[in-house]
Amino acid sequence: MMQYTYILINFFTVIICFLASFDRRIQFNKLFLKFFLSSTIVAVPFILWDIWFTTKGVWWFDYRYTLGFKMAGLPLxxxxxxxxxxxxxxxxxxxLEKFFTFNRADLFNNLIVFxxxxxxxxxxxxYYDRIYTLLTVIVxxxxxxxxxxxxKKEWIGKASFVYLVLLPGFFAVNGILTGSFIPSPVVNYNPGDFLGVRMGTIPVEDAVYGYSQFLLNIYFFKKITKNEK
Structure with a gap:
């Protein structure tokens, strides 16, 4: 079972949302192609970043937790x-945007950004000498x-609130990947390349990295679906 760890993390992350997409009140399934296009735009630079960091030894993977298939040095x-x-x-x-209004959240745009x-x-x-920290900050x-x-997007406050809502899932997924609840981490980090500040087993950089990735996914999804304000 050990080799199914990472693939099961991906599966359980997506399965409930995927099934709920077909609900007639949501109909997110009609946006699958647009989601795929927008997420690919974001995925490309982040995957290149991932490949580079893996090559440089900033982080590496324990292949005992994967199916063993590699592409460009990364597990499938x-x-x-x-x-x-x-x-x-x-x-x-x-x-959340469809069924609730979070207009007050957008009042915090300036505060959040500045x-x-x-x-x-x-x-x-x-900490300019810590490459993971520095690149995460820059991005x-x-x-x-x-x-x-x-x-000039007005939804940064709203998106930031949703990211807070998603944090329990983030801690569950990244917690397992970084060694919580399992004998050793799926993803290992070079101590000299990040701050060393962890939330449980999760480097604090992961949360910031995830935030920027989340914002970019929302931006391009809105852009492609023409749902912009």
Whole structure:
């Protein structure tokens, strides 16, 4: 059973959202192709980042927890991760936006963006020698700056709230991948390449990395479905 660990993580992450997509009140199944296109746009740079970090030894995988199939140095399950996790995230955002209003959340756009950019910039300057920390800071600062100052999106506060809603799932998935509840981690990190601050077994960078990936998935999904404000 050990070799099915990562594939089962992907499966259980996506299965409930996938089945619920066919509900006549939601009909997210009609947007599958558009989701695939938007998530691929985001997945490409993040997969390249993943391949580069794996090659450099910033992180590596314990193949005992995978089916053993590799593509460009990454396990097949890692490729699927960049579609399964965004699917669950985008589906959740889509449903919450469809059935609830979070207009008050958008009042916090400026606070979220300015606070995040300042804090992340300080961390990046202080720990510029930690490649995972630095690149995560750069990508997240650029993402927030583009969405707020250039694209002028009004839903950053709403998306940030949804990301908080998704955090229990994030802790469950990333917790297992980083060694919670199992004998050893599926994904291992070089101590010299990140801050070393962990939430349980999860590097704090993972949460920031996930946030930027989430925002970009929402942005391109909205853009492709023409559901923009």
């Amino acid at each position: 399950e890692e490729w699927l991760f960049f579609y399964c996790i965004p699917f669950a995230c985008v589906f959740t955002y889509y449903c 606070t995040s950019v300042i804090v992340l910039s300080v961390v990046g300057l202080l 997240t600062v650029l993402t927030l700056s583009y969405l707020h100052f250039i694209a």
